[in-house]
Amino acid sequence: MNRLTQIDPANVTGKTKQLFDGVQAKLGAVPNLFRVLGNAPAALEAYLNFSGALAGGSLNAKVREQIALAVAESNLCEYCLSAHTFIGGNVGLTEKDIVDARHATATTDKTDAILKLARSIVVQRGEVSDATLKAARASGLNDGEIVETVANVALNIFTNYVNHVARTVVDFPAVKPGETQSAAEACSTGCDCSH
Numbered sequence: 001m002n003r004l005t006q007i008d009p010a011n012v013t014g015k016t017k018q019l020f021d022g023v024q025a026k027l028g029a030v031p032n033l034f035r036v037l038g039n040a041p042a043a044l045e046a047y048l049n050f051s052g053a054l055a056g057g058s059l060n061a062k063v064r065e066q067i068a069l070a071v072a073e074s075n076l077c078e079y080c081l082s083a084h085t086f087i088g089g090n091v092g093l094t095e096k097d098i099v100d101a102r103h104a105t106a107t108t109d110k111t112d113a114i115l116k117l118a119r120s121i122v123v124q125r126g127e128v129s130d131a132t133l134k135a136a137r138a139s140g141l142n143d144g145e146i147v148e149t150v151a152n153v154a155l156n157i158f159t160n161y162v163n164h165v166a167r168t169v170v171d172f173p174a175v176k177p178g179e180t181q182s183a184a185e186a187c188s189t190g191c192d193c194s195h
Contacts, residue, residue: 004166007038015041019048033079033159036166043162050155057148061091063111066101067152070115073102073177074122077160082172113139114149121153 009020009030016038023030030038037044054064065088072080081102088098097106104119106112117136120128136146162168 002032002036002166002169004036004168005039006032006035006169009035009038012038016044019044022048031083032168032171033083033163036162036168047155047158050151054148054151054155057151058145059114059148059152062088062093062097063114064152065091065093066097066106066111066115067118067149068156069098069101070104070118071122071153071156072160074104074119075157075160075164076177077163078174078176079163079168079170079172080156080160081175081177082170085175086172110140113141114145117141117146117149118153121150122157126150 007016007020009017009024012020019041020030020034020038023034034044037047055061059067065084068080068084069088071077072084085098088101089095093101100106101115104115106115113136117128117132120132124132133146141149
């Protein structure tokens, strides 16, 4: 159950209404995370602006979703894992891409390096080693891409932590941290479901 109020889009005015209307127009709904952020319009606006700015950066939507998945798994955020699994599929990530991203791996060297850097930033609280940066650069990341990776990690840590504090009710198909087998993989290992 939510520990912070989920603001009903039908009952808002002013800045919050304007922000919710923009989210509704873009996503077709106002997901529960945004309803929680609506308690603080400045925080909601900051999130939307930061996310929008990063969307215009050098990391494409697939890579940004892969970062979000790696960060959410590292922070054990069920809401963000569920949301970014859904969104990742919508931007063209395969089920394997999604599972791999949760493990901070990818099929291309550059994306793999970005995900390993992202996970290291989370686990090391930003205190990444010289070896980690050297490995990122060896895989083709330039300083701008390294900074954008840090920015995407920070954006996702913000939403992970808001969801942890609020215990935001998941309004996407639920994905639990630590459970990265697909239904097909689970069945091939002997489950008794009807997939």
